[in-house]
Amino acid sequence: MAERQGNGRKNDPQRTQEDILAVATEEFSTHGLAGARVDAIAERTRTSKRMIYYYFGSKEGLYLAVLERSYRRIRTLEADLELANLPPEMALRTLIETTFDHDESNPDFVRLVSIENIHHAAHMLRSEAIRELNVSVIQMIEGIIARGLADGTFRRKADPIDVHMLISAFCFFRVSNRYTFGTIFRRDLSEKATIERHRSMIADAVISYLKSPEGGPAST
Amino acid sequence: MAERQGNGRKNDPQRTQEDILAVATEEFSTHGLAGARVDAIAERTRTSKRMIYYYFGSKEGLYLAVLERSYRRIRTLEADLELANLPPEMALRTLIETTFDHDESNPDFVRLVSIENIHHAAHMLRSEAIRELNVSVIQMIEGIIARGLADGTFRRKADPIDVHMLISAFCFFRVSNRYTFGTIFRRDLSEKATIERHRSMIADAVISYLKSPEGGPAST
DNA sequence: CTTGACATTCGAACTAGTTAGTACATTTTA
């Protein structure tokens, strides 16, 4: 009979999970772990709350899945860069701008990381997948610094993790603290001109730091 | 008679409020706005939940009070600095190290700001007190840059707000992202040697940036 | 020094709304 209103349901577990994750990412990143509402996520999904628990077990399970998915997405970006052929300064600038652009265009990711920090990275600790990340960036930076020192472009023997932190900090902060910073200084950080200025600023700052001699720029 | 168990109650509204705020600061900064529990705060207080609502009206009211109190505390720090007498480079270094030390020793404040950003700075917007802050830092930086350009110490005409952001970003990030960064790179950011290294690193980076010529260090 | 008005404090039970998670039935797929 035409009793079944022929909604033509097709089982598509992958799509269902992906759909849930996409909506959950948005919900968690705008409300935090405790602030997010499972019902709110369910509503905006093609599917139901039932399926959230079917696939992810609990609210925390869902959160962890969201977190892992976000991290997995970056991984690919950096790997694609072909920096070994570029001269050190250019290679570094390219890497920095990639990081900058990534954070700028992935505010959800940035917010999730902020949230995870509020929870002392407790969930991240439980995830193998996430921890083994970002090792490649460090190796890249290490290589660039070594080449730069060898050919005289750079003069400072900096720790690659420290340098990565200097870069990350600025790129991340621009996005993570956009609202408080913007409110206090009445400045819209998403304006195109501002973005461009900051993009070159962080690159210039890191590069001039590496060019300046070991004892600090004071001794120049 | 000894009916009243002679608990010797003293009315001390200021102390009561301060007590509540101190406990609430801790609760909010470790659990976020939604994650914090009013009952949990009440329990760890000398007083009761009743008094929390008596003085602060609601959970949000309490949160806002906590936020304002945290901001008010920094205000004093920077004002005390006497930078006008120092040569530009030294003045800047002192300012940077003050910011660094502040964030390092006020993780609660840093976390609250992170939380506030997750909420799009919605509460901060409603607080006059907070917005009129931090103007002084910008003026200080502006003055230092101007003096440095005049006497030839610096060569780059940088925007003082941008420079403040470069400084803040690093100092803030070290604390705000301590857990995720530490987890991924297996590095303890609260080690004394690391702190010292980072302290001079951010100062060196900013100073060498200002010393490098306008066109970017590429044109050197 | 008294008095009265008002602010502060106590405490504990209570409620109304919310929310994470589940039971049970049904449909699809293979």
Add this chain to the structure above:
DNA sequence: TAAAATGTACTAACTAGTTCGAATGTCAAG
């Protein structure tokens, strides 16, 4: 026919905020 996938309605627990009924401290005016 069995396992995977889905839908609906429910529940058990939690939690912000309230209510009631006091007792006690403070301070200015008389």
